[in-house]
Amino acid sequence: MKVVNITKEKTVQNFSTPYIIAEIGANHNGDMQLAKKMIDAAVECGCDAVKFQSWTPDSIVSKEEYDRNQRYNDSAKKHFGSLREMVDKYYLRTEQHYDLESYCRQKNIDFCSTPFTNREVDLLEDLHVPFYKIASMDINNYDFLAYVAQKGKPVILSTGMSTLGEIETAIKVVNNAGNDDIVLLHCISIYPPLYEDIHLNNITMLQQTFGYPVGFSDHTIGYSIPLASVALGSCVIEKHFTLDKDLPGWDHEISANPEEMKIICQESHNIVKSLGNFKRTVSSAEIAKKDKFRRSAVAKIEINAGHIVSVNDLDFKRPGTGIQPEEIKYLIGRKVKSGIPEGELIKWEHFE
Structure with missing residues (x-):
């Protein structure tokens, strides 16, 4: 069974105690005080890491896409202005990366982030992140995958929107760059997905097909589905995190609040303990x-x-x-x- 040293202190493999990532993403809303409060809350919940997203207004959105999204029609007031205005407000500045990484070290929780260009990979490398998380959108961005893989750190690869063939090719790209430390994340890139579209059994399928540790990147509401994934052997749980689901922004509504995240952290450990082994045992x-x-x-x-x-x-x-x-x-x-x-x-x- 493949074992990945996801950090210096933590190894993961299928059915191990899951490494739990509180995905802050852009839920800090451009407010560093809010970001630090979220880090504090993640620590209190028992999370292993907080994850941000490293992009700039020029990283992932084209001019055509900006031009097409000039105004949000949102009665719930979760969004404001144009897409460009929201990106400008919510992206994490270079100096803010350093500030948040330092704060995470003080709080003894792992800092990590998803990069979207080579420039951002270099920034995260300078911050000594323990691993690289690749978003589902980049599973077929082969030059980018190779650049990340060459850094020699574990690669956590989300598989949302991907066919088995695309997943297989992405793994080969990472392997060919000299990197065999891969964790796959079963992921449904819908916010939130219908229950019938989640297919948690894909976790078992991915384990058996590729032989790598498999986790779950969750976009459901609540905590039942990520906990169910633990019973199938998920070794990493990535869950969007917020302090208030009613805050403006892209992901707050589908994120776990501290009460839910604490349940995920505590109960996932209990589930792993309760799984035991395949030998009939009477205490x-x-x-x-x-x-x-x-x-x-x-x-x-x-x-x-x-x-x-x-x-x-x-x-x-x-x-x-x-x-x-x-x-x-x-x-x-x-x-x-x-x-x-x-x-x-x-x-x-x-x-x-």
């Missing part, structure tokens, strides 16, 4: 329950000395300290040497 505590909860033979009626026991003479009730139900064949046809009152546990010494 000593459970074995001790046998005497209390199983049944023993009792006299259904008063049985006199000299009587030959038949099935109609017997009942089986708690506790399980006497003659067990599976031993009934050794009772039938035997002669009683001393009387047995109705309802009393039958013992071997009652017989000749």
Whole structure:
């Protein structure tokens, strides 16, 4: 089973305790005080890392796309102005990267970010990020994947919108760049997806098809689906994070709030502990329950000395300290040497 050292202190493999990433993304809304409050909350929840997104107004959106999105029609007031105005407000400046990485070090939580150009990869390399998370949109951006892979750090690759062939090719690009430290994330790039479109069984399929650790990049509302993914072996959980789902911005509404994120962190650990192994195991505590909860033979009626026991003479009730139900064949046809009152546990010494 492939093991990836995702950080110096943390290894991941299928069915290991999941490495939980609070995806802040652009939910800081351009406010560094809000970003730091979110980092504090992620620490309190028990997350392993906070993740941002490293892009600029020129990184991922073309002029044509900006021109097409001049005004948001949003009655809920989650958006404002044009796409360009929102990007200008929400993108993370270079100096803010350094400020947030330093703050994360103080708070003992891993800082990471998704880059979208080589320039941003270089920035994150200077910040000594432990790994690179590649967004689903870049799974077929092969030159970019190779550039990231050559940094020699683990690559966490989201697979939203991708065919198996595209995933296979992306893995080969990373491998050919000399990097075999890959974690795949099952991902549905809809915010939020319909339940019937999630296909959590793809986690098992990806594990078996490619042999790499597989996690889950979640865009559902709530915490039930990421927790379900842990039972299938997800070793990384990436979940959008917010302090308030009603804040303006792109992703707050589908993000986990601190209460939900704390449940994900705590319960995912409990799920991993509870999975155990494929060997049938009965604990000593459970074995001790046998005497209390199983049944023993009792006299259904008063049985006199000299009587030959038949099935109609017997009942089986708690506790399980006497003659067990599976031993009934050794009772039938035997002669009683001393009387047995109705309802009393039958013992071997009652017989000749």
